[in-house]
Amino acid sequence: MALDTVPAATAVPAIELRGISKAFGPVQANKDITLRVMPGTIHGIIGENGAGKSTLMSILYGFYHADSGEILVAGRPTRIPDSQAAIRAGIGMVFQHFKLVENFTVLENIVLGAEDSGLLRPSLARARRELRSLAEEYELEVDPDAVIEEIGVGFQQRVEILKALYRKADILILDEPTGVLTPPEADHLFRILRNLREQGKTIILITHKLREIMEITDTVSVMRRGEMTATVRTAETSPVQLAELMVGRKVLLNVDKVPATPREPVLEVENLRVVDAKGVERLKGVSLTVRAGEILGIAGVAGNGQSELLEVLGGTMRATGTVRMKGRPLDLTGREDARDRRDAGIGHIPEDRQAQGLILDFAAWENIALGYHARDAYSKGAMMDQAAMKADTADKMARFDVRPPDPMLAAKNFSGGNQQKIVVAREIESGPDLLLIGQPTRGVDIGAIEFIHKQIVALRDAGKAILLVSVELDEILSLSDRIAVMFDGRIMGERLATQTNANELGLLMAGVTEGAR
Amino acid sequence: MDWLALLQILDSTLRLATPLLLACLAGLFSERAGIFDIGLEGKMLVSAFLAAAIAAVTGSVWLGLLVGTLGSLLFAAIHGLASITFRGNQLISGVAINFLAAGLTVVVGQYWFAEGGRTPQLGQGQRFEQLTLPFAAEMRDIPVLGTLYAEVISGHSILTYMALLAVPLSWWLLYRTRFGLRLRAVGENPAAVDTAGISVRRLRFAAVGIAGLLCALAGAQLSTAEPAAGFIRDMTAGRGYIALAALIFAKWRPWTALGACLLFGFLQAVALRPALFEQTLGFRIQGQLLDALPYILTVVILAGFVGRAIPPRAGGEPYVKER
Numbered sequence: 001m002a003l004d005t006v007p008a009a010t011a012v013p014a015i016e017l018r019g020i021s022k023a024f025g026p027v028q029a030n031k032d033i034t035l036r037v038m039p040g041t042i043h044g045i046i047g048e049n050g051a052g053k054s055t056l057m058s059i060l061y062g063f064y065h066a067d068s069g070e071i072l073v074a075g076r077p078t079r080i081p082d083s084q085a086a087i088r089a090g091i092g093m094v095f096q097h098f099k100l101v102e103n104f105t106v107l108e109n110i111v112l113g114a115e116d117s118g119l120l121r122p123s124l125a126r127a128r129r130e131l132r133s134l135a136e137e138y139e140l141e142v143d144p145d146a147v148i149e150e151i152g153v154g155f156q157q158r159v160e161i162l163k164a165l166y167r168k169a170d171i172l173i174l175d176e177p178t179g180v181l182t183p184p185e186a187d188h189l190f191r192i193l194r195n196l197r198e199q200g201k202t203i204i205l206i207t208h209k210l211r212e213i214m215e216i217t218d219t220v221s222v223m224r225r226g227e228m229t230a231t232v233r234t235a236e237t238s239p240v241q242l243a244e245l246m247v248g249r250k251v252l253l254n255v256d257k258v259p260a261t262p263r264e265p266v267l268e269v270e271n272l273r274v275v276d277a278k279g280v281e282r283l284k285g286v287s288l289t290v291r292a293g294e295i296l297g298i299a300g301v302a303g304n305g306q307s308e309l310l311e312v313l314g315g316t317m318r319a320t321g322t323v324r325m326k327g328r329p330l331d332l333t334g335r336e337d338a339r340d341r342r343d344a345g346i347g348h349i350p351e352d353r354q355a356q357g358l359i360l361d362f363a364a365w366e367n368i369a370l371g372y373h374a375r376d377a378y379s380k381g382a383m384m385d386q387a388a389m390k391a392d393t394a395d396k397m398a399r400f401d402v403r404p405p406d407p408m409l410a411a412k413n414f415s416g417g418n419q420q421k422i423v424v425a426r427e428i429e430s431g432p433d434l435l436l437i438g439q440p441t442r443g444v445d446i447g448a449i450e451f452i453h454k455q456i457v458a459l460r461d462a463g464k465a466i467l468l469v470s471v472e473l474d475e476i477l478s479l480s481d482r483i484a485v486m487f488d489g490r491i492m493g494e495r496l497a498t499q500t501n502a503n504e505l506g507l508l509m510a511g512v513t514e515g516a517r
Numbered sequence: 518m519d520w521l522a523l524l525q526i527l528d529s530t531l532r533l534a535t536p537l538l539l540a541c542l543a544g545l546f547s548e549r550a551g552i553f554d555i556g557l558e559g560k561m562l563v564s565a566f567l568a569a570a571i572a573a574v575t576g577s578v579w580l581g582l583l584v585g586t587l588g589s590l591l592f593a594a595i596h597g598l599a600s601i602t603f604r605g606n607q608l609i610s611g612v613a614i615n616f617l618a619a620g621l622t623v624v625v626g627q628y629w630f631a632e633g634g635r636t637p638q639l640g641q642g643q644r645f646e647q648l649t650l651p652f653a654a655e656m657r658d659i660p661v662l663g664t665l666y667a668e669v670i671s672g673h674s675i676l677t678y679m680a681l682l683a684v685p686l687s688w689w690l691l692y693r694t695r696f697g698l699r700l701r702a703v704g705e706n707p708a709a710v711d712t713a714g715i716s717v718r719r720l721r722f723a724a725v726g727i728a729g730l731l732c733a734l735a736g737a738q739l740s741t742a743e744p745a746a747g748f749i750r751d752m753t754a755g756r757g758y759i760a761l762a763a764l765i766f767a768k769w770r771p772w773t774a775l776g777a778c779l780l781f782g783f784l785q786a787v788a789l790r791p792a793l794f795e796q797t798l799g800f801r802i803q804g805q806l807l808d809a810l811p812y813i814l815t816v817v818i819l820a821g822f823v824g825r826a827i828p829p830r831a832g833g834e835p836y837v838k839e840r
Binding site: 062103 | 692693694695696697698699701702705706708709710711712713714715830838
């Protein structure tokens with residue numbers, strides 16, 4: 001698709017990229033990119049993981065150098081050899097992973113690299129004054145003396161925005177800013193961004209979430225495989241059209257499924273309690289049941305006990321209470337481990353695939369065998385049957401559409417979506433009676449999300465029990481048959497998916513119950 | 518234990534703590550910038566040798582100190598090149614420097630002076646003499662404070678006073694200047710420094726350079742300011758490692774580093790006077806056991822018996838730019 005419906009060039013673009021190309025070895029990350037960002041607008045850049053969005057913005061911020069092409073800032077050709085040059089050109093960037101010094105105060109982080117003189121005191125004093133006026137102007141309140149590691153991610157992100165504004169940035173680039181935020185924090189961020197636009201700032205928002213693009217941007221550019229495939233006005237497009245532009249084919253945004261036919265209970269949890277190392281009670285008496293042939297979704301803001309629930313059931317955390325799997329009580333004292341759970345018929349797709357689901361330096365075939373390596377199919381007497389493991393991996397990669405389908409490739413060399421498909425393939429294909437799933441599509445692109453969702457529903461239709469934990473309310477609503485909401489270590493309520501909505505669940509997620517309303 | 522003996526012990530404490538303190542501050546700058554420095558020992562040794570050798574040959578201890586400093590800086594540059602420019606393993610680079618220094622000093626010493634790796638004993642003018650601070654004589658008779666001033670504070674080499682001055686200076690540099698803020702930041706999160714448009718490489722080289730300078734002073738103190746001045750093989754005797762233990766004990770802070778090094782100096786001073794122990798405790802302690810005290814404390818500290826010490830978070834990790 002060619003560039004179409006580019007906004008009429010009534011003013012000089014704040015940023016103009018002409019023919020930017022960048023290759024990393026044989027991989028062409030950016031191919032002849034042309035982009036015009038008009039001043040005073042919020043310009044979205046959307047694309048799947050690995051489409052080249054972050055690379056393009058890193059070039060704009062002087063972190064990488066383009067192989068060819070030209071950058072114009074406010075109409076003037078500008079060379080950006082390093083980040084200092086980008087800052088001088090009025091460009092600020094908020095990275096996906098914050099670049100903050102964790103044990104410094106907010107003030108020290110803001111001043112770092114933008115000090116007025118060799119002595120700190122005057123710089124800190126000026127920053128303190130400036131911060132106060134910025135906070136008032138843009139709804140960006142933070143305590144200047146708070147230490148970064150002691151404030152929440154939402155506040156840390158504000159510090160990153162303040163850092164850019166303190167350096168007099170007129171153009172603000174945000175890379176996947178809502179990935180780490182709760183829904184209310186994301187709403188607040190969007191208010192801040194609108195505010196900034198009203199004050200004449202230009203904002204470039206990189207995301208893979210269609211909802212955010214539709215909600216806040218004025219113009220949106222779509223990238224696919226290193227190329228800019230389209231730039232359109234947000235008001236003149238639709239999520240379906242954008243998804244198609246991103247993936248290059250039609251995509252089902254909603255999960256297609258028939259009503260569930262739940263049968264006997266598979267997992268029964270009663271009065272589960274967990275106290276962490278600091279003595280804080282993380283689970284405060286959780287009880288729930290998952291039946292064969294249904295998906296129970298656990299909704300909730302991150303950090304309300306969902307992770308602990310998954311870890312206890314997955315066999316990596318101790319607890320008190322009772323858990324019965326197909327009627328047989330499970331040991332919660334730590335005598336049984338994750339392998340015993342797998343033998344009991346519990347598959348587990350952990351929340352953090354890079355830390356818990358995969359060994360990044362191991363090849364795909366080793367990761368596919370991980371946790372199941374002692375099973376007969378993978379064994380030849382006391383030895384591991386490597387040939388069988390590799391053949392099985394090749395087969396699973398083909399059926400789960402893992403790209404590239406190379407069993408010898410190390411896990412770290414796959415994109416996020418394909419890494420997740422490796423974990424999903426391993427756990428689903430092990431034939432569990434109960435599948436625990438944590439954040440199945442975090443950091444996964446649309447094409448892969450659609451695929452993973454289909455697999456989960458297929459497993460349910462095959463009569464298996466599924467416990468799904470996700471902080472994405474949309475995902476919970478579209479996949480689950482029943483929804484339980486967790487808040488502060490407790491189940492606040494249970495609803496049938498067909499008889500509830502985002503508003504009702506949102507209130508429960510914030511800890512508001514019927515009685516208090 | 519009588520008053521005079523205590524004064525003598527405190528006096529040796531200060532003298533013995535000097536090289537530890539200088540080396541400890543050297544490690545502090547390096548590690549605060551995220552570069553582990555096992556090679557304190559080697560740099561001290563190189564400087565000790567060169568300072569004594571040049572002083573013996575030219576008769577000028579200051580010229581000796583200058584050449585010793587250049588030698589230490591050269592070794593610091595090797596460490597920087599290996600661990601910053603080529604992103605090598607900082608521990609291995611440091612160990613290599615220690616081996617290199619231990620071998621080179623003896624080989625070159627033997628070649629130059631043919632005294633089994635020693636340098637000749639340094640005479641008058643070839644070593645740093647004990648300085649008598651102003652009014653020391655007049656204040657000697659004022660009880661306690663005056664005596665302390667005259668007997669303990671006064672009468673050390675200029676390097677001891679430089680070491681003591683280095684403490685507030687380091688604190689000021691680290692916590693009150695732009696350079697210090699950036700240095701501490703680069704040891705915690707180099708990506709934050711890089712995205713702020715500051716060179717990680719230059720900052721880390723500066724820190725390693727400061728470490729080289731301070732190690733040079735520490736080495737010179739050992740070979741040119743002790744009572745029997747001159748270089749002997751392996752004369753650092755693990756002080757570089759003790760300084761690292763003191764650094765952990767001090768939780769990477771200058772003032773606590775002073776305290777930690779004085780404690781180690783005190784133990785070394787006590788070990789020099791076994792008779793005193795017998796006198797006060799009423800029984801004999803094996804001399805070797807006393808000698809081992811500082812090293813035992815080092816083991817205890819490193820085993821983590823003194824509370825949790827959180828090292829700079831990016832310590833030991835070469836910085837690689839990433840998305």
